[in-house]
Amino acid sequence: MSVMRVAALQMRSGEMPDTNRSTFETLVREAAARGARYVQSPEMTGILVRDREKLLERIRPEDDDPLVHRAGELAKELSLFVHLGSTAIALGGGKVANRAFLFGPDGRQIATYDKIHMFDVDLDNGESWRESATYAAGTRAVVAALPFARIGLSICYDLRFPQLFSAQALAGAKVLTAPAAFTRQTGEAHWHVLTRARAIENGAWLIAAAQGGQHEDGRETFGHSLIVDPWGRIVAEATHDEPCVVVADIEPGASAEARRKIPNLKNIREFAVTEAVSEENAS
Secondary structure, three states: OOOEEEEEEEEOOOOOHHHHHHHHHHHHHHHHHOOOOEEEOOOOOOOOOOOHHHHHHHOOOHHHOHHHHHHHHHHHHHOOEEEEEEEEEEEEOOEEEEEEEEEOOOOOEEEEEEOOOOOEEEOOOOOEEEHHHOEOOOOOOEEEEOOOOEEEEOOHHHHHOHHHHHHHHHOOOOEEEOOEOOEHHHHHHHHHHHHHHHHHHHOOEEEEOEEEEEOOOOOEEEOOOEEEOOOOOEEEEOOOOOOEEEEEEEOOHHHHHHHHHOOOOOOOOOOOOOOOOOHHHHO
């Protein structure tokens, strides 16, 4: 089996895009120096800010975004696949895309993906999030054919929707991704379970770069960037929320081996849901 060294960048992005871009570049260079050929950054690499007006003032359209431009330059300079986990992209009319970018070693853009599932939740600790108030939801799943494997793109809250990942696996993805900014509360409860489950269900590698720590806008994210193998084993992890680089060697061929052992993707069947009513309810 051919081996590919991959890296997940853990960040603590703040409100200023220039500062975040500089941190991103530093971590990408560290990953390259450690031999990574594929590098993934977390959700909202370019800016994390709650204030909608500040967000709209500080972001740019895709063609004018300095972070997107720099990611492509670094991919070419360092001969890497650079996966910008996501950044906020101005769409006009007060709407924003939470958009991922994938660049090849020639610096060219291979794919983009807009986050499909919006984080509209109310948590027990009083946190409330309404991503749909600002962000336009994506409408298409994306699988990118890279030389070492087909790779499926997702972003953060997408992790809770297994049908997205199974669709990518059925389309040939052997590597799944989940760049994220999980809150500390939801991360402590569900991060490891969800990432391992998506890998196990699909017999696929899963790479998840995460935001971590206390951010300038007051939010707190869980960190724990990790890489999971197709059998659900965590092969590399940041066991904290500090900025860092997590590196592992993966064998995409191990996905086929896992799927031979547990062929659940081949065993999927269509079914109907029926309702059985008790006599008590019927009366």
